[in-house]
Amino acid sequence: MSAEGQTVEPVSERPIGPLILCHVLWRSFFFQSVTNYERMQNMGFAYCMAPALKRLYRGKALEEAMARHLAFFNSHPYMAGALLGATVRLEEECAAGRLPADQIVAFKRYMMGPMAAIGDSFFWASLRPLAATWAIMGILSGLYWAPVAFLCLYNVFHLGLRTYGVFVGYRTGERICERINRFGLVKFADRSHYLTGAFLGITAALYVEWATETNAAVGEGAEPFLLSALILIFFFSLKRKMPMPMLLYTFSIGCIALIAALDAWFPMI
Amino acid sequence: MDASALISELVLISLFGGLFALDRRCAFQVMASQPIVAVPALGFLMGMPEIGLQLGALLQLIWMSSVMFGANVPPNETISSIAIGGMVFLFGKYIGEITTPVWTVAILAGAPLGFLGRTVEVWFDGDNLRLVAHADQAAEAGKPQTLSKIMIWGLLRIFVANTVIVALGIAVGLGILLALDGGELATRLRFGLEGIGVYIIPALGLAVAFSVVRQRGALLVAAFSFVAAIAFMGPGLGS
Numbered sequence A: 001m002s003a004e005g006q007t008v009e010p011v012s013e014r015p016i017g018p019l020i021l022c023h024v025l026w027r028s029f030f031f032q033s034v035t036n037y038e039r040m041q042n043m044g045f046a047y048c049m050a051p052a053l054k055r056l057y058r059g060k061a062l063e064e065a066m067a068r069h070l071a072f073f074n075s076h077p078y079m080a081g082a083l084l085g086a087t088v089r090l091e092e093e094c095a096a097g098r099l100p101a102d103q104i105v106a107f108k109r110y111m112m113g114p115m116a117a118i119g120d121s122f123f124w125a126s127l128r129p130l131a132a133t134w135a136i137m138g139i140l141s142g143l144y145w146a147p148v149a150f151l152c153l154y155n156v157f158h159l160g161l162r163t164y165g166v167f168v169g170y171r172t173g174e175r176i177c178e179r180i181n182r183f184g185l186v187k188f189a190d191r192s193h194y195l196t197g198a199f200l201g202i203t204a205a206l207y208v209e210w211a212t213e214t215n216a217a218v219g220e221g222a223e224p225f226l227l228s229a230l231i232l233i234f235f236f237s238l239k240r241k242m243p244m245p246m247l248l249y250t251f252s253i254g255c256i257a258l259i260a261a262l263d264a265w266f267p268m269i
Numbered sequence B: 001m002d003a004s005a006l007i008s009e010l011v012l013i014s015l016f017g018g019l020f021a022l023d024r025r026c027a028f029q030v031m032a033s034q035p036i037v038a039v040p041a042l043g044f045l046m047g048m049p050e051i052g053l054q055l056g057a058l059l060q061l062i063w064m065s066s067v068m069f070g071a072n073v074p075p076n077e078t079i080s081s082i083a084i085g086g087m088v089f090l091f092g093k094y095i096g097e098i099t100t101p102v103w104t105v106a107i108l109a110g111a112p113l114g115f116l117g118r119t120v121e122v123w124f125d126g127d128n129l130r131l132v133a134h135a136d137q138a139a140e141a142g143k144p145q146t147l148s149k150i151m152i153w154g155l156l157r158i159f160v161a162n163t164v165i166v167a168l169g170i171a172v173g174l175g176i177l178l179a180l181d182g183g184e185l186a187t188r189l190r191f192g193l194e195g196i197g198v199y200i201i202p203a204l205g206l207a208v209a210f211s212v213v214r215q216r217g218a219l220l221v222a223a224f225s226f227v228a229a230i231a232f233m234g235p236g237l238g239s
Helices: A018-028 A042-056 A059-069 A080-095 A101-140 A146-182 A185-212 A223-239 A244-265 B003-025 B035-045 B049-062 B077-095 B100-140 B145-180 B184-212 B216-233
Strands: none
Touching (some): A018 A042, A018 A080, A042 A059, A042 A080, A042 B145, A059 A101, A059 B100, A080 A101, A080 A146, A101 A146, A101 B035, A101 B049, A101 B184, A146 B035, A146 B049, A185 A223, A223 A244, A223 B184, A244 B100, A244 B184, B003 B035, B003 B077, B003 B145, B049 B077, B049 B100, B077 B145, B100 B184
């Protein structure tokens, strides 16, 4: 292997077959098993790359390739599939002597951030709340298969993008990022919040309906106002960075104290 | 109460919790670890599907903001939710009737487990540096197969830690429920716990979920759909 910036001597011309890509895909499901604070997901990345590297390199070249992928890496676990596919392609080029090894390192370094941003924004901040609020609303409306629908809806995107990423990433190499960009995931993510908001509004109404049917019903049509007031208080408290458990326990103790005080003053209750 | 059957089911629920908690970050991440899936699945296995669904929906709302952005490690919603579900289902099966105060106490007792789970996870993330050092040595020796062993070890120890946390959480929670059940204290607390379970926990859960919504316009949509749904449900609502 030559020094950084120079093309490596050809080690292998063997192409990576679909079986190895399937192996990489399977291993990508364990991407975050050994996350650490120093190099984040480096172990996961190296573990996923290992089948391809073993195929492409032997001896000293294998050691260097392994060390290359044990460097710092931090991205979104689902989007890492695309980077894995593209990196396998680049490693293949490198093993054939057509690409310098430092270009692979540079590709990973420059792409992990933007891919993480797309994945965080689409999956964590948009799709998961959207699918979950829909499922909660479904359960409260009597759709008892809603959790299964939640899993299906979420994983159509998750498994679809992960598989697409590995295979199309391998086929297109560095151009995988353009391909992913074409899906408009960020635009979808922005718009999905309106739908999530609508589902949450209906969910709040369903909780009001549920409250009227319990022993804790206040009567006189006060439940919508009581629940709305509490939601607003909690919402603004959370926005002011008050932690959720503090609100939970403070209000719970307050509620019990209030009931106890009322019980003492008006024993009829 | 059949204590040996209760203990064996507690152990099984803990193993279920440890396994599902792996899906949260370490393996697959197909979202089976989300409360809305894990708790109904546990309820189904325990023969109480309807309670599992209702509880899962509520816990999902409470833990909606528990998301792993970047290097952030959020509270472990899975072990907390499964421990809460375990307390409720075991109480219903072996001790008494599942009422609003029962699951309210379970939520109050089980919520801190999410934060304990986070502390453990943060500790593991720090300790994983030792495993990374092993991986570096394996790379130098040209032994990529060692990485598999390290990954399995990483998974195994998270599984064991989460299983133990769920088991201890359920045991403590059941102890609290037993102490409160049927006594003088329970009678005094009942109204308060009903109020917490019916108003405070759902309202807090909804507020957490609203805080996840990023577009301001979406909050207006939420307010409009709330009013429209209340109007649609009928004027008799709440009277």
